[in-house]
Amino acid sequence: MIIVEEVQHEAQRKEFLEFPARLYQHDKNYIKPLDKDIEEIFNPEKNKFFKTGECKRFLFKNKQNQTVGKIAIFVNKYYKQNQPTGGIGFFDCINDKETANFIFDYCKNWLQERGMEAMDGPINFGERDKFWGLLIDGFIEPLYGMNYNFPYYKELFENYGFNIYFEQLCFSRPIFAEVSRVFTVMHAKHSKNSAISAKPLKKNNLEKFAKDFTEIYNKAWSTHGEGKQLTEAKVLKMFKTMKPIINEHISWFVYENEKPVAMWMNIPDLNQWFKYLNGKFGWIEKLKFLWVKKFKKNEKMVGLVFGVVPEWQRKGIEGYMIWEGTQHLRKHTDFKTTELQWIGDFNPKMIKIAENLDTTVTRKLATYRYLFDQNKEFERHPEL
Structure with missing residues (x-):
């Protein structure tokens, strides 16, 4: 019973x-x-x-x-x-x-x-x-x-x-693994262009980066299925909420004559700190969190968003951005692994992007469906 x-x-x-x-x-x-x-x-x-x-x-x-x-x-x-x-x-x-x-x-x-x-x-x-x-x-x-x-x-x-x-696929790669030659070649190519620059996100200028993020995101994702248009106000609110855990070395933007054309957004994996709190977050745990955050090395970062505006896609600008950011974060952080948030198997475009970043699938989750009428034909999520 x-x-x-x-x-x-x-x-x-x-x-x-x-x-x-x-x-x-x-x-x-x-x-x-x-x-x-x-x-x-x-x-x-x-x-x-x-x-x-x-x-x-x-x-x-x-x-x-x-x-x-x-x-x-x-x-x-x-x-x-x-x-x-x-x-x-x-x-x-x-x-x-x-x-x-x-x-x-x-x-x-x-x-x-x-x-x-x-x-x-x-x-x-x-x-x-x-x-x-x-x-x-x-x-x-x-x-x-x-x-x-x-x-x-x-x-x-x-x-x-x-x-x-x-299926929900999570892609990962070691920070110090060899970077694809394609990336280094593209980095060398675009580095010669004085109009191109890469900048890390800075906490003291969240308004600017929120504006740049919104512009890139809305252009890059407008043609994808289930893509949502974001407002600058909503992004700025999100950035301000994230401010305490933003690492200024691991989120990067690329500009052409100061116009935003690409972004690579990462944050530390908070679970590497939260695992010491046993699910609680009262004032004692908040103090403990600050102590852990200061003295415990966090060796995993999480890829949140990757985007390139349409006119710069398939031109290797992502290789420039990734190698520029990777060289920097290798010197200035303790991260050893990066893992992308899950990508649905119905989204081959994003899976291809992840694979092109020299990643491998390190975990899988699944969204299950049960039809109450078991005589009805089961169909998987349509491909985007």
Whole structure:
């Protein structure tokens, strides 16, 4: 017998946060997400998706009142799919197929009552940049905001009947690995052009770099599927939020006669510091964070955005930018590895760009889909 509890009061919220920590207590690669990051997702005052959707959290307990699983279930009318599709996320479960099947059945029924015909998971009740996908290969320490799970979760999902809707590929490379000759050749070529210059992002001039970022991003991504136009105000707000963790040596912009034409945005992997905080971020932890940040070397940086305006694409300007930035950060930082945020397998253009950066796939996640009508033909995410 399994008892279902909706997360409503403080003790249940605490259990939703602490159950994974107990489950993974012997897994050296597990890093507990910050409690505040999880709680903000389920706070209608913090998460704009509550304006257009519904989200509930549940705990699943055995007859001894021990938690054996948890999950969040949600619907969002702006999650446009071929059929009305709900989402499930923040799934954790003991290694037991019957328990997992009970949880998935509960999700299916909850979503069917709200008119859904399929469910995707594990995904976030929010943007795709955090807590999206099930880890299926590369069981190493997760990046900040990235899901981590036991290998047996894949079997639990697929045993129930979930199919992979798309794979999420993470590309990585050692900072001191040999750089492609193409990059160095292109660097030598563009270095001779006095109109071309490369500059690192500076904290004391965020307004300028926010403006340059917006211009490059909107031009570079306007022709990509699912590309979103950004406003300068939104980018500046994002930059100001990131200011405490910006490393001025690892984000680069390229200019032609001071006009922005390319960018390569990176930040330190915050999990390399947050892993010492056990998910907490009160004033004591904030002081500890500042101490850790000052005295503990962070050896991994994360690639957030890479973009070249259309008129400079296929001209090797990225080689100039990457070699310019790499030479600099090798001298001025402790980073040994860079890893790109995931790229969907439905986006061959971005995968090609990642491969051209001399990277290799170091981990894979998967977004799964379950069709409630099992006679309906399953289709993977369309290619962009």
